[in-house]
Amino acid sequence: MQKQKFRAGLVLPLFNNVTKLFLTQIEIPEEWDELFERKKKEQFIKKLKEQFVKTGCYVPIMVFKYDDKYIIVDGVLRFLALQDLNLNRIDCIIIEKTPNSKDQVKDLIIEFNLKSVPTVAERIRLLSHYLRVVECDEEDETSCNEKYGFISEQYGRGWGRNNVITVKRALVFDKENPGNPLNLSERLLENQMSFDRAKKCLDILADLKNNYDLSKEIDAKILQGFINNNYDLKKTESLIRQYNTKVDKGTSAITVLNDVSSDRYLIIPGNSLDTQFPEGTKINGIFTSIPYFNLIEYGKDEISKENKEVGSDFEIGREKKREDFVENIVDVMKIGANHMTKDGVIIINLHDTYKGSICVGVVALLILEMQKAGFFFIDQIIWQKSNSKPQSNETSRFTNSYESILIFSKSPDYYYDQLRIYDPKKSATVKSGCSEQGNKGLSKKKSYHISNPYKTMRNFLCDNDIEQILKLNISKERSQQDGLQNGFFGSFPTLLPIPFILSFFPENGTVWDPFGGTGTTGRAALMLNRKVIISELYEKNVAKISEILEKGISEYDENEYSSLKKDFLSLDDHSDLAA
Numbered sequence: 001m002q003k004q005k006f007r008a009g010l011v012l013p014l015f016n017n018v019t020k021l022f023l024t025q026i027e028i029p030e031e032w033d034e035l036f037e038r039k040k041k042e043q044f045i046k047k048l049k050e051q052f053v054k055t056g057c058y059v060p061i062m063v064f065k066y067d068d069k070y071i072i073v074d075g076v077l078r079f080l081a082l083q084d085l086n087l088n089r090i091d092c093i094i095i096e097k098t099p100n101s102k103d104q105v106k107d108l109i110i111e112f113n114l115k116s117v118p119t120v121a122e123r124i125r126l127l128s129h130y131l132r133v134v135e136c137d138e139e140d141e142t143s144c145n146e147k148y149g150f151i152s153e154q155y156g157r158g159w160g161r162n163n164v165i166t167v168k169r170a171l172v173f174d175k176e177n178p179g180n181p182l183n184l185s186e187r188l189l190e191n192q193m194s195f196d197r198a199k200k201c202l203d204i205l206a207d208l209k210n211n212y213d214l215s216k217e218i219d220a221k222i223l224q225g226f227i228n229n230n231y232d233l234k235k236t237e238s239l240i241r242q243y244n245t246k247v248d249k250g251t252s253a254i255t256v257l258n259d260v261s262s263d264r265y266l267i268i269p270g271n272s273l274d275t276q277f278p279e280g281t282k283i284n285g286i287f288t289s290i291p292y293f294n295l296i297e298y299g300k301d302e303i304s305k306e307n308k309e310v311g312s313d314f315e316i317g318r319e320k321k322r323e324d325f326v327e328n329i330v331d332v333m334k335i336g337a338n339h340m341t342k343d344g345v346i347i348i349n350l351h352d353t354y355k356g357s358i359c360v361g362v363v364a365l366l367i368l369e370m371q372k373a374g375f376f377f378i379d380q381i382i383w384q385k386s387n388s389k390p391q392s393n394e395t396s397r398f399t400n401s402y403e404s405i406l407i408f409s410k411s412p413d414y415y416y417d418q419l420r421i422y423d424p425k426k427s428a429t430v431k432s433g434c435s436e437q438g439n440k441g442l443s444k445k446k447s448y449h450i451s452n453p454y455k456t457m458r459n460f461l462c463d464n465d466i467e468q469i470l471k472l473n474i475s476k477e478r479s480q481q482d483g484l485q486n487g488f489f490g491s492f493p494t495l496l497p498i499p500f501i502l503s504f505f506p507e508n509g510t511v512w513d514p515f516g517g518t519g520t521t522g523r524a525a526l527m528l529n530r531k532v533i534i535s536e537l538y539e540k541n542v543a544k545i546s547e548i549l550e551k552g553i554s555e556y557d558e559n560e561y562s563s564l565k566k567d568f569l570s571l572d573d574h575s576d577l578a579a
Contacts, residue, residue, distance in 0.1 A: 019093070027072070028072055028079065058091070115155070127185075216243065238271070269536060272316070290349070337375070349405050417503050494524050513534050522534050527556050
């Protein structure tokens with residue numbers, strides 16, 4: 001006798017080996033009633049009976065022998081319909097395998113009926129029993145793999161082993177959380193969501209680092225939005241962080257630190273990828289110095305390299321791959337662009353990363369990805385450092401003494417006011433590269449005030465003639481060299497943003513710096529009669545940023561600024577747009 005072996009171990013004779021059995025010899029197993037609801041099948045049984053009368057034929061019933069009885073594993077509804085026709089004997093196929101337990105009986109019933117059950121509820125019930133979700137019994141790896149393979153074979157394309165495992169996880173989750181709003185197993189079996197999204201939902205809930213459970217989901221409904229394809233995984237994770245921030249720190253992640261200055265600046269604590277501007281916010285552009293890729297860990301303080309502030313896990317610049325780093329930067333710029341005027345610009349100061357003698361190439365990649373994202377690449381400015389750090393003799397390349405300043409726009413018609421060369425004879429007699437601290441080393445106490453700031457600005461603008469190469473000392477001319485509560489490694493000179501703010505941002509316009517650091521951009525913008533929004537990941541820096549911005553406000557001198565504007569800007573109304 002030839003035999004046919006199914007993946008799950010079911011052995012059957014060929015279907016032409018039909019035996020006539022008396023109805024009194026045949027029984028419906030109680031395991032069938034545990035899997036199906038007989039009362040709900042009455043209408044279907046009636047239709048089967050009518051069909052059998054009309055056609056005079058039916059598919060044989062599948063049974064196995066147990067003692068002197070034959071137990072049905074497939075064809076219970078056909079058996080009930082034939083029973084109503086008052087037949088004495090019916091066609092049956094006797095399978096040779098005899099189950100040794102109730103679970104094995106259920107497995108046989110499920111293997112015959114898994115693909116044919118008409119409702120999702122029945123499929124869920126069968127899969128839950130078959131994968132031992134209902135009893136929560138553990139099976140050996142071989143048995144599990146056989147069952148995964150059988151289900152994959154029955155359901156076909158798209159039901160690979162990993163996806164079957166995802167279904168099992170969803171079934172377990174729904175069993176442990178009855179009535180939960182995600183309803184993952186039903187959505188999967190209804191083809192209302194992808195296996196991948198279901199897996200990511202389960203991963204988010206299972207990962208303790210996310211600090212996000214079902215009770216929070218019921219309140220926030222973030223995963224439901226992800227399931228409905230309202231946003232991608234990165235946005236989902238961002239929304240979860242935002243939600244946790246609000247729960248832990250209050251109803252709003254946006255804090256105006258000083259009522260007096262609230263009309264000039266705003267500090268938004270938190271990850272720049274999670275930035276939520278106040279309703280109605282419009283910015284005129286972005287000026288920022290973004291974190292270096294894999295060079296500086298800003299979450300570690302200067303004193304103890306082992307101490308990390310909460311939030312360092314989300315620090316941009318610590319990504320393993322340059323592609324992920326650049327993707328995060330582009331996503332931040334997209335957030336700004338969504339709140340930006342049509343003529344807005346994005347100006348990014350970025351230093352490339354070198355691994356030994358090899359350049360990683362994040363600058364070139366960022367330009368390419370920003371263009372792919374729909375931004376217009378305007379220019380690349382070189383910030384030449386007159387006293388760059390020496391490099392090892394083992395490094396096989398020229399000494400790096402510059403950083404890039406990349407300029408992008410939201411549209412081809414971006415705001416631009418041409419700076420003009422001022423008569424050098426009228427420039428302030430301030431030595432090039434002078435310290436902004438103004439104490440000339442006479443006092444050990446350092447201030448945060450730029451001595452004669454507008455004269456320093458004039459000197460810088462005159463010295464550079466505003467070409468594609470800007471020369472600026474990297475160890476001096478900073479808005480602050482000391483005083484951050486735990487130190488800061490990434491500040492840049494206050495003078496650096498000056499020509500860009502004057503040319504690319506309208507007076508009284510709003511500049512956003514998504515990587516606040518020390519508040520340098522904000523200080524320069526406030527001294528040039530612009531408003532500023534600062535995003536900053538680390539709370540330890542917020543108080544100092546507030547102090548620096550207050551200095552920028554106090555240093556603003558209307559007469560000095562008007563004189564600077566008159567001497568260096570080509571238009572009085574500053575309303576020119578690039579052609």
